[in-house]
Amino acid sequence: MVGKKSGRAQLREEGLARTDNNLDLTTWPQVNMINQKNYYTEFLKREEQYLAFRAPQEEATARMVQAARDKDRALAFGAPPDGAAEQMQDDAAEDSALPSTLDESAKLVIIHAGSQNLRIGYGTDALPKTVPMVIARKWQENESEEGDGEPSPKRLKVDGVVPAAAYPEKWFGEDFANQYQTMCSELRTRMRSNKRRVLPNSKELVINFNRRTPAEHINEHNDMNRIDWTELPADPRKAPEFFTGHEALRIPEQSNPRYKLFWPIRNGTFNERAYSNRNQIYNDLSQIIEKALKTQLGIKRMKDLANYKCVFVIPDLYERQYAATLLDILIRDLGFGRVCLQQESLSATFGAGYSSACVVDIGAQKTSICCVDEGMCIEDSRINMKMGGSDVTETFIKMMLFDHFPYSDINLKRRYDFILAEELKQKVCTMDDTTVVVQTLDFHLRAPEQDTRRYQFKTYDETMLSVMGFFKPAIFDLPSKLEGRRTVIPRSVDLYDGSPNDPLSVAQQQVLDHAAGGSVSTNGTQEPAPAPTPAVNSTPSRNQQFSLLSRLTDVENTPRSSVAGSPGPEGTPNPDRDTPMGEADQPLVFRDPVLEKIKAADERDKVVPVMPLDEAILYSLMQGARGDDRKLRDFFGGIMLIGGGSKTPDLRAFLETRLRELRPFYGKEILVGPPPREFDPQVVIWKGGSVFGRLSSHGNDSWISKAEYNMLGSRLLTHKCMFAW
Incomplete structure (x- = not known):
């Protein structure tokens, strides 16, 4: 009888016993457990671990190595005397820390893109080249034929019909007429208090003269200042696809084929009203800048831009989509080797040579205000208002038409009428009440394929009241500025929680509250509105919207x-x-809290940020001083007025008087001045970008290289911008 076998023997006989062959279960390395009582990591603890900081250091090291090799090669051809080698080494080290040489400045391009003009030039140029920020593309109809040919400024219809030319007082509605009459009465009162002579029948003289004065026709061969219009080939199929700049504005209205003007930037941001696709906006921006580089700067091949650096100036209170898109255009579409983004107010202080100032920039379609202290823009003092010189032009034409302007068919959608209106505004508009008298002026209307017409007209207070719109913005056409908002380009949102992350300042929030119908005191406190505000324009306070505590x-x-x-x-x-x-x-x-931020951002987009210029400056100064009376007095004495709108005669003195009326206790400190050294206020921002671009690259980490951008994209702006991104 066989005895009972043990379990181990059975496993051995049946082949189920486990044997050790000294082989690992896997080829992957086995990591031991971390002792959680005592462990440490250096992940993202040093700047060298960030590409944005490591790449400039590697480039600096490569330059030093190359300089050492060049010195050794020079020493091999001829040994210098004793001590000269050390001197050459010191000189090489100093040369590497000096500002950019003349050759490097010649490879530097500064671009300042505005709503109406593009200013571009080299770092070695004294003044930039100015090009209209417009492109004309082949289209079915031009801009003056769209919308059944509705003119600009828009004539209101009474019983479905526009009133006849004999009744221009009814063209723009009762609201405009009442506001205009109120402003006329206030101006007469002000002139009488200033001991100015006021004639009681001045308006009647202007209206009667303009009503009965006909136009004088001049043959084209007798016109010494005739305009050279853009010529198109006889075959429409050979016509170029687009024109940019001055050529686009000089295309005849009835051209074959038709061309339509597109302005990709309006009111300081993308023009979503005229576009239906974001790629069209990006393409037009790229084409305008590329054509300016070729025609104005003489760059023939775009491949050469890999050796160029570019300083691009953006608004103080920017939109993140705007800045990121333009950075992508400059690096990927145009091919610049390096790009730096700079804020407008900071560039203005660089150009003027100021360390601290309150910069007031009145552009064509936006007015920005910001306090700059020791080379940094104070974030809560930034204001961006959607009004500018173009609103003054339209209001001036409205007032002239109201007073029976002899050229009653003027239409700002037509190219030659738009140029004529800008010339008239620059010629006659002023803020000097001593010139508010009945005066006779003339102008020449030059249209393609038509004889030149000479008009005589009289003006009275229209020349001053149109500019007074900066202090009474209700006279401007504000609702049209919101058309098409957020229909093409979405709002920038946070990557993690999806909340809006466009920058917003305390001063800008006060402007929005004022525009929505609320009442905000100049010390920054919210006061109750005299009447309930409609829900569509209501805007919550900034503390409720953006407090970090509200997330928790x-x-x-x-x-x-x-x-x-x-x-x-x-x-x-x-x-x-x-x-x-x-x-x-x-x-x-x-x-x-994320949904609350989204709702607050939607409400902000329904309000046009506009308020009187003098009050907006006070709001910005209060936030810039941060309760420090000494700093507030310094800012009051350093208000710098720049931009094309600031060139209006006596606007600076009038603004200074208004500020002293609002703040009589600071009357001695308040000083509104132009840029120093009789510098053109239109190009001081561009000049500041040129000064910044020529600074030493050592210690300047704001340059974004093409290799870095291809790897990280717009995320680099968090580390590369001199301002909070």
Whole structure:
């Protein structure tokens, strides 16, 4: 009888016993468990671990190595005397730290893109080249034929019909007529208080003269200042696809084929009203800048831009999509080797040579205000208002038509009428009340394929009241500025929670509250509005929108992790319940902070940020001084007025007087001045970008190289911008 076998013997006989062949179960390395009581990591703890900081250091090291090799090669051809080698080494080190040489400045391009003009030039240029920021493309109809040929400024219809030319007082509605008459009465009162002579029948003289004065026709061969219009080939199929700059503005209206003007930037941001696709906006911007580089700077091959650096000037209160898109155009579409983004106000202080100032930039379609202190823009003092010189032009034409302007068919959608209106504004508009008298002027109307017409007209107070719109912006056409907003390019949002992340300052929020109908005091506190504001224009306060604590707390200021809020006194109403505390329990209503930010951003987009210029400057100064009276006095004495709109005669003195009326206690300190050294206020921002671009690259980490951008994209702006991105 066979004895009973053990289990081990059975496994051995049946081949199920486990044997060790000294082979690992896997070829992957086995990592031991971390001792969680004592462990340490250096991940993202040093700047060398960031590509944005490491790449410039590697380039500096490569330059030093190359300089050492060049010195050794020079020494091999002839040994210098004793001590000269060390001197050459010191000189080489100093040369590497000096500002850019003349050759490097010749490879530097500065670009300042505005709503109406593009200013571009080399770092070695004293002044930039100015090109209209417009492109004309082949289209079915031109801009003056769209919308059934509705002119600009728009004539209102009475009973479906535009009033006849004999009744221009009814062309723009009762609101405009009442505002215009009110401004005329206030101006007469002001002139009488300043001991100015006011004739009682001045308006009647202007209207009667303009009504009965006909135009004088001049043959083209007798016109010494005739315009050379853009010529098109006889075969429409051979016509270019697009024109840019001055050539686009000189295309005849009835050309074959038709061309339509597109302005890709309006009011300081993308023009979504005229486009239906974001790629069209990007393509037009790229084409305008590329054509300016070829025609104005003489760059023939775009491949050569890999050896060029570019300083691009952006608004102080920018939109992130705007800045990121232009950076992508400059590096990927145009091919610049390096690009740097700079803010307008900071560039203005560089160009003027100031360390601290309150910069007031009045452009064609936007007015920006910002306080700069020691080379940094104070974030909460930034203001961006959607009004400028173009609004003055349109208002001036409205007032002239109201007073029976002899050229009653003027239409700012027509190219030659737009150029004529700009010339008239620059010629006659002023803020000097001593010139508010009845005066006779003339102009020549030059249209393609038509005889030149000479008009005589009289003006009275229209020349000053149109510019007065900066201080009474209700006279401007504001609702049209919001058409097409957020229909083509979406708002920039945070990568993690999806909340809007465009920068917003305290001063800008006060402007929005004022434009929405609220009342904001100049010390930054919110005051109740005299009447309830419509919900469409209501804007919550900034503390409720952007407080970091609001992400962690609910409406009752209790932590999000808490289920219920802290109980209040008995009988205190609960804002999240329909019944007071102590009655039947109802579910609490928790608000999502991200959703609240999105709603607040949507409400802000429905309000045109516009307010009187003098009050906006005070709001910016209050936020820039941050309660420091000494700094406030310094800013009051350093208000710098720049931009094309600032060239209006006596606007600076008038603004200074208005500020002293609002702040009489600072009357001695208030000083509004132009840029120093009789510098052109239109190009001081461009000049500041040129000064910044020629600074030493050592210690300047704001340059974005093409290799870095191809790897990280717009995320580099977090580390490369001199301002908070």
